Amino acid sequence: MAVGGGLHIDVPSDGYHRNLISCQAACPVHTDARGYVRAIAAGRFEEAYLIARGPNPFASICGRICGAPCEAACRRGKVPRVDADGRFVANDRPIAIRALKRFACEQAGPESRPIGELLSAVRSYVPEVSAGVDEMAALVRAAVEGAFQPGDGQSIAILGAGPAGLSAAHDLALMGFRPVVFESESVPAGMLAVGVPAYRLPRELIAREVAVIERLGVEIRCGVTVGRDISLAQLRKQHAAVIISVGAKSSRRLGLPGEVGPRVYGGVDLLRAVALDMSLDLGREVVVVGGGNVAYDVARTVLRQIAYDTARTAARLLGPSRVHLVSLETLEEMPADTLEILEGDEEGIQRLNGWGPVEIERDHTGAVRGVAFRQCRQVYDAQRRFAPVFDDQVRLTVPCDTVLLSVGQSPNLGFLDEGGEDVEQFRPGWPKVDPSSLASTAAGVFVAGDLAHGTRLLIDAVASGKAAARSVYRYITGREIRIDAVTAHIPLERYRRERGYEAIHRVPVQVTTPEERLRDPERVVELGYTWEEAMREASRCLDCGVTPVFDGNRCVLCGGCADVCPTVCLKLVRLSDLEPETDLDAAIRAALGLDTDLTENSAILKDEDRCIRCALCAQRCPADAITMERVTTCTLWRSA
Numbered sequence: 001m002a003v004g005g006g007l008h009i010d011v012p013s014d015g016y017h018r019n020l021i022s023c024q025a026a027c028p029v030h031t032d033a034r035g036y037v038r039a040i041a042a043g044r045f046e047e048a049y050l051i052a053r054g055p056n057p058f059a060s061i062c063g064r065i066c067g068a069p070c071e072a073a074c075r076r077g078k079v080p081r082v083d084a085d086g087r088f089v090a091n092d093r094p095i096a097i098r099a100l101k102r103f104a105c106e107q108a109g110p111e112s113r114p115i116g117e118l119l120s121a122v123r124s125y126v127p128e129v130s131a132g133v134d135e136m137a138a139l140v141r142a143a144v145e146g147a148f149q150p151g152d153g154q155s156i157a158i159l160g161a162g163p164a165g166l167s168a169a170h171d172l173a174l175m176g177f178r179p180v181v182f183e184s185e186s187v188p189a190g191m192l193a194v195g196v197p198a199y200r201l202p203r204e205l206i207a208r209e210v211a212v213i214e215r216l217g218v219e220i221r222c223g224v225t226v227g228r229d230i231s232l233a234q235l236r237k238q239h240a241a242v243i244i245s246v247g248a249k250s251s252r253r254l255g256l257p258g259e260v261g262p263r264v265y266g267g268v269d270l271l272r273a274v275a276l277d278m279s280l281d282l283g284r285e286v287v288v289v290g291g292g293n294v295a296y297d298v299a300r301t302v303l304r305q306i307a308y309d310t311a312r313t314a315a316r317l318l319g320p321s322r323v324h325l326v327s328l329e330t331l332e333e334m335p336a337d338t339l340e341i342l343e344g345d346e347e348g349i350q351r352l353n354g355w356g357p358v359e360i361e362r363d364h365t366g367a368v369r370g371v372a373f374r375q376c377r378q379v380y381d382a383q384r385r386f387a388p389v390f391d392d393q394v395r396l397t398v399p400c401d402t403v404l405l406s407v408g409q410s411p412n413l414g415f416l417d418e419g420g421e422d423v424e425q426f427r428p429g430w431p432k433v434d435p436s437s438l439a440s441t442a443a444g445v446f447v448a449g450d451l452a453h454g455t456r457l458l459i460d461a462v463a464s465g466k467a468a469a470r471s472v473y474r475y476i477t478g479r480e481i482r483i484d485a486v487t488a489h490i491p492l493e494r495y496r497r498e499r500g501y502e503a504i505h506r507v508p509v510q511v512t513t514p515e516e517r518l519r520d521p522e523r524v525v526e527l528g529y530t531w532e533e534a535m536r537e538a539s540r541c542l543d544c545g546v547t548p549v550f551d552g553n554r555c556v557l558c559g560g561c562a563d564v565c566p567t568v569c570l571k572l573v574r575l576s577d578l579e580p581e582t583d584l585d586a587a588i589r590a591a592l593g594l595d596t597d598l599t600e601n602s603a604i605l606k607d608e609d610r611c612i613r614c615a616l617c618a619q620r621c622p623a624d625a626i627t628m629e630r631v632t633t634c635t636l637w638r639s640a
């Protein structure tokens with residue numbers, strides 16, 4: 001805020017200048033999305049990849065499937081679009097950050113070059129202007145330079161090779177420990193490998209991303225179930241610390257009449273069977289119960305399986321096949337992403353909204369013949385709590401021969417019986433976890449991922465794994481890894497944006513046709529961006545790290561900046577017209593001198609959500625009172 005005749009008041013930053021760069025603040029690992037998007041716009045693709053990879057060992061996978069909280073927070077999505085007469089049309093659409101991350105990874109990630117080359121690029125990367133983005137390289141450098149005392153090779157046992165366990169292992173290896181990951185499946189990567197379908201996430205990409213983690217010194221022992229092949233008690237004896245990151249991979253049941261018996265499966269069990277090429281007895285009329293993203297993964301996968309089997313055995317399997325997806329919620333309330341719903345509709349999924357299951361009907365032989373539903377009149381109460389209200393009089397039976405329940409997952413902690421008796425649970429199946437340290441109630445046992453915070457996004461599991469690694473470091477060395485952040489303002493001479501960037505519409509990501517998708521169950525749906533598309537989309541980024549800074553000493557209060565602003569985000573007001581706000585008032589008085597009469601001063605107010613960093617205000621200012629400045633945060637790694 002600039003105060004006429006006064007000073008520029010700097011708002012203290014919390015290290016990620018959260019109010020300014022909303023995409024970075026929204027990301028659980030604080031990836032500098034703005035940084036890699038702007039690097040793509042400038043054609044610096046390797047730098048873009050290195051920025052994305054810094055805090056995230058699963059950057060390439062996130063480029064394909066991340067839930068992208070950064071996009072939900074992107075300020076471009078909040079800028080109003082107006083028609084020729086200045087009337088509001090709609091808000092603009094956010095930058096396609098996830099698709100751009102995929103593009104950067106395709107150019108310079110493990111999918112594009114040998115691991116050795118990639119790691120030396122990561123290790124030697126010193127960003128010109130750091131924004132807390134070079135985390136991996138910084139961690140390595142800090143260890144090499146002795147900025148913190150590295151672990152001296154103690155082994156750490158990690159239960160589960162999902163994104164949480166592998167992210168913890170990745171950071172522990174960089175910190176000088178010897179992580180050993182125990183995984184019950186025959187393949188690593190947890191739900192990424194046995195849950196997320198291959199048409200969204202190619203298996204080769206998972207293998208490459210995991211290979212990079214292994215190269216850093218992480219040992220992964222697949223096919224070892226803790227509690228069956230080795231006990232938790234043994235692991236606690238043999239290792240300096242333990243991280244439990246076994247996820248929540250059991251399908252929840254509903255307890256309906258008819259639920260137990262042939263051809264009723266949990267949704268994630270179906271996905272696992274398909275991923276591991278295991279046979280499962282499926283019919284040709286399938287009902288999927290659920291309305292979230294996992295239900296769509298299940299329905300779209302089973303649709304592909306039926307289409308594929310039909311194509312292979314057309315002579316034997318005649319007759320119609322159908323996949324119904326039945327959700328409690330209305331279309332507008334469904335928790336699944338809009339894109340999943342649209343693509344599911346295109347592929348031929350029969351969607352039914354507003355129905356709750358009451359019974360799985362079986363015939364006298366025990367075979368499934370349908371699911372009976374009752375109408376759901378309301379899913380949430382006034383406080384948005386899940387509290388469904390049903391109308392028992394309105395019923396519907398959907399005929400089918402197979403039922404897939406996709407109504408949530410829960411963990412299986414049977415392995416605690418031997419060696420985990422001191423790991424307390426806050427409710428059955430869920431351990432008590434200290435939210436800041438991720439420590440369980442047992443000494444030296446930490447918890448990460450879905451098991452620590454409930455089922456969320458892949459990137460939440462990554463953040464949680466990294467946090468657990470820091471806690472293990474503290475537990476073993478007695479020291480704390482501190483990341484000090486220093487914020488600096490760098491004035492930008494001759495700051496200019498791409499011509500017409502404010503008018504460019506979000507560039508759509510090309511997808512395969514529904515017919516192509518159903519021909520091959522592993523055919524990837526999203527095709528990604530070409531160079532031209534990526535650079536064009538990236539050029540839409542508002543570059544929120546750059547901001548106009550007003551020098552109140554120079555400002556002559558002409559109002560030219562407000563006049564020229566295309567989004568009307570600046571306003572010149574008299575201080576006396578502002579609502580009195582005690583903190584603001586005190587800050588202004590402190591800056592101007594305690595006896596200042598505020599009513600004689602004016603202020604320029606800026607609506608941060610509307611500012612598109614076009615710099616027209618700075619160009620227009622006759623008194624050179626406005627500079628475009630890059631606000632940046634440098635991170636320094638220390639241990640104390």
Ligand SMILES: Cc1cc2nc3c(=O)[nH]c(=O)nc-3n(C[C@H](O)[C@H](O)[C@H](O)COP(=O)(O)OP(=O)(O)OC[C@H]3O[C@@H](n4cnc5c(N)ncnc54)[C@H](O)[C@@H]3O)c2cc1C
Binds near residue numbers: 160165245248415
């Ligand atoms: C079908 C599906 C689709 C999803 N799609 C997306 C998406 O598109 N985007 C997104 O952001 N998130 C998605 N998610 C969420 C994301 O995959 C999870 O949040 C994430 O995988 C959780 O990571 P985790 O490491 O905590 O657990 P998991 O990934 O579940 O990994 C836990 C691992 O522990 C192993 N394990 C369990 N018990 C034992 C034992 N006793 N001994 C040894 N090993 C054991 C398991 O086999 C598993 O490999 C999806 C989830 C599912 C189920």
